[in-house]
Amino acid sequence: MADSEIAALESEIVALLQTLAKRDHDRAVKQLEAAQNKQEHVKQMQKLQYALEIAQAKAQELQRQKQHKQAKAGLASAKAQQAKIEHQVKKVKALQRNNEEKAAMMKDINHRKRYIEVLELPTMHSLPDWDGNTNWEAYQQVQQQVYKLENGQLSKPSISHIRLRRSQDLFARGGFRYVYYAQTDSGEQYVAKRLYAEGDELENNIKDVEADIKDHLTADRCIRDFHRRAKKAHASTASMHFTSSVSLIIVKAHESAPACGSVVYFLERVIEGDYCKWIQNNGDINAAPSVCGQEVLDTTQAMVHFSYEMSLKKGRDRRYMITDIQGFQLASGSTTLIDPAICRPRVRGARPAGADYGIRSAANAFFKAHRCSHICRALKLDDHES
Numbered sequence: 001m002a003d004s005e006i007a008a009l010e011s012e013i014v015a016l017l018q019t020l021a022k023r024d025h026d027r028a029v030k031q032l033e034a035a036q037n038k039q040e041h042v043k044q045m046q047k048l049q050y051a052l053e054i055a056q057a058k059a060q061e062l063q064r065q066k067q068h069k070q071a072k073a074g075l076a077s078a079k080a081q082q083a084k085i086e087h088q089v090k091k092v093k094a095l096q097r098n099n100e101e102k103a104a105m106m107k108d109i110n111h112r113k114r115y116i117e118v119l120e121l122p123t124m125h126s127l128p129d130w131d132g133n134t135n136w137e138a139y140q141q142v143q144q145q146v147y148k149l150e151n152g153q154l155s156k157p158s159i160s161h162i163r164l165r166r167s168q169d170l171f172a173r174g175g176f177r178y179v180y181y182a183q184t185d186s187g188e189q190y191v192a193k194r195l196y197a198e199g200d201e202l203e204n205n206i207k208d209v210e211a212d213i214k215d216h217l218t219a220d221r222c223i224r225d226f227h228r229r230a231k232k233a234h235a236s237t238a239s240m241h242f243t244s245s246v247s248l249i250i251v252k253a254h255e256s257a258p259a260c261g262s263v264v265y266f267l268e269r270v271i272e273g274d275y276c277k278w279i280q281n282n283g284d285i286n287a288a289p290s291v292c293g294q295e296v297l298d299t300t301q302a303m304v305h306f307s308y309e310m311s312l313k314k315g316r317d318r319r320y321m322i323t324d325i326q327g328f329q330l331a332s333g334s335t336t337l338i339d340p341a342i343c344r345p346r347v348r349g350a351r352p353a354g355a356d357y358g359i360r361s362a363a364n365a366f367f368k369a370h371r372c373s374h375i376c377r378a379l380k381l382d383d384h385e386s
Contacts, residue, residue, distance in 0.1 A: 128167055128181050130189060139165045139185055144267070145248040147210070149217040154210060157248070164249065166192055174339070182267065189270040192249070194263060202250075205264045209248050212266050212339075216246050219307075219322045219340035226306045235378035238299040239334035240327075245269045271336050273328030279304055281324045281341045283362035285369045296335060300325045302375035304366060309381050320344045321362050 128135060142164050145157035167181040174193070182192040195208055220242040230237045251263045277286050278300040285301065307322040324341035343362035367384040376383075 135168050137166050139163045143250040154214050190267050192265040194265050209264050209266050215342045222307045226303050233378040235375045238296045242337045243268050271328045273330040277326035279325040282357040283323050283365035298373040305381050319359050
């Protein structure tokens with residue numbers, strides 16, 4: 001091949017290489033531009049995505065704020081409704097308290113009226129002629145209900161029927177009851193006590209007398225525990241107990257009966273002896289040693305102190321104190337107690353029993369005057385003098 005041909009061929013080859021190089025360069029430039037465009041697009045997409053996320057976050061925050069405002073408004077509405085209901089409840093309770101106070105006032109007024117009426121009734125000044133017929137009403141069949149104390153509550157009564165007559169005149173008047181003599185056709189001698197303030201509902205009258213029987217049985221159980229512990233502690237005490245035979249009787253209507261058609265009595269055996277009251281309903285100490293003897297006075301006070309201490313172990317709301325300690329000193333030297341009262345914590349809205357002065361008032365009055373004797377110390381009772 002001639003040199004000229006070779007030079008021409010080399011020129012073509014160079015030109016071809018230059019063309020390929022330029023094409024590759026142009027392609028690389030285009031690819032670079034495409035890559036740059038794609039990168040820019042990704043950045044734009046990221047910006048848009050970020051902007052979208054911010055917009056969504058703002059929307060969620062607005063939604064939360066809206067829900068919070070709604071919840072706040074709902075809470076305010078609920079509080080307003082609650083306040084309105086509480087106000088209505090207070091009004092109802094106030095009306096209820098007013099009604100209870102009015103009912104208590106009416107009961108007290110009726111009690112006072114009845115007491116004035118009782119003061120005008122004739123009174124016996126000596127024991128009745130148990131074997132005669134003078135000053136006695138006719139025998140009639142009555143329902144007698146005898147109770148026991150089980151776990152601090154009255155048991156279901158044992159019911160029987162007896163024939164009984166009642167004295168026409170009173171032989172005594174108490175603060176809450178007036179008292180008659182009564183006798184069964186078999187010769188058993190009783191005292192029948194009827195509340196001044198009887199109502200028109202037989203069931204309520206029965207409950208009032210049952211409350212007295214429960215207090216009597218509670219006091220009887222307490223003094224038994226007292227003597228048992230005193231004996232164990234080698235403490236000398238006076239012979240003292242509550243009369244054991246108490247019951248409730250329901251007598252069909254007389255002209256003096258309430259609208260319920262029957263009269264309810266607290267029935268207990270007649271006790272003959274010298275009457276004395278050592279401690280009042282409200283806890284005040286009444287008798288001096290010269291009246292009843294130091295041993296009897298020490299025993300009655302220690303028994304009241306013991307009742308308070310034992311009740312404290314049952315819980316603050318179950319505290320009580322046995323008061324109204326009274327009874328008869330018998331020829332044998334022993335003492336039979338009757339008609340105890342039990343003072344308990346005040347319960348709001350509840351009507352206390354007539355002789356219940358409240359545990360705080362009774363305890364304050366009693367411990368203000370009480371000085372612990374050898375019996376209290378032997379039983380390790382706390383000193384509440386302060």
